[in-house]
Amino acid sequence: MRKLFILFANKYIIMQLSQTELNILNQIALGNNKIENIAENLNKSNSQIYRAQQKLSENGFLQLNRGYLEPKRTINTSQILNLLSRYPNLNQLFSDSGLTILTSILKPKSIDEIIKDTNLKKSTIYKKLRLGKNISAITLDENHKYTINKKIWPNLKDFLEQSKKLEETIDNRIPVSSVIYHKNENEILFSNKFELNATPTAFSIYEKYGIKLLLPTKFYYLPNKVLSKQDILLHSIYVLDKEKDYRYMIYVTLFYVKFKDRFLKIKHPTLELIRSILRGKKIIGYPTIDEIREKGSLYDIRI
Secondary structure, eight states: OOOOOEEEEEEEEOOOHHHHHHHHHHHTTTTOHHHHHHHTTTTTHHHHHHHHHHHHTTTSSSSETTTEEEOOOHHEEEEEEHHHHHHHTHHHHHHTTHHHHHHHHTTTBBBBHHHHOOOHHHHHHHHHHHHHHHHHHEEEEETTTTEOTTTOOOOHHHHHHHHHHHHHHHHHHSSTTOEEEEESSOOOOESSSSSOOOOGGGGGGGGGGGGOOOOOOEEEEOOOOOOOOOHHHHHHHHHHHHOOOOHHHHHHHHHHHHHHGTTOOOOOHHHHHHHHHHHOOOOTTTTHHHHHHHHTTTOOOOO
């Protein structure tokens, strides 16, 4: 039996850069791009620099060319190199979980909200918040929540917003034409119009359970594995939360009703909405119980 899991808001894993990787970027920002020279300046071996640059290349910052590290011509690369060249003390703030925490507080958050959003330890969060406050990169708003000090650090805010946007739309594990709905280091949920070597999920698998749909795209999950009904429901909710599609709301509700005994303990705001609608509550912008009942009759699902 699968253990019960409680789902909260979508969490996107922002890239984490090590101190060595940031030091390499800092060297590039200062005009030093030869691996041998970078290794000497950082007191590292050439092999350590080669290993570190691989992740920087995967994250779209650099490319290796005959022993030289060349920055890629992207807005994100330009922004981080500019920041590191002007403010070398950002290295310590950015390193490891720093970028994850900073991106989390693009919208003001309390400590508990940051923990919920990042799944990081309180001690780790406090350490980075202190570093940020010491250089006035992080401030407390009128509600005593932590956020980026955009008045003093507008370039930092712009970089974090660009990084978040890239993380939400691009991933090396899937084709660039895909739409991402949820991801972390271990899994990714996405859609694409083509047949791919990935596990069909969400609305693309409803036909297997008696709810046949005509869809303009296919929904996939990686890594490949056998999915439970709980997985399929949660993946459907991830899609619905991003697409805000009226029809998808009806189909999620039908799938929920058909197998609701398996879902009673799962908590999510969207499921709470569905449960309210099924009790007869009318919510602006959402289908009514009569509309759901009418569609359910096509699939022999009684509401």
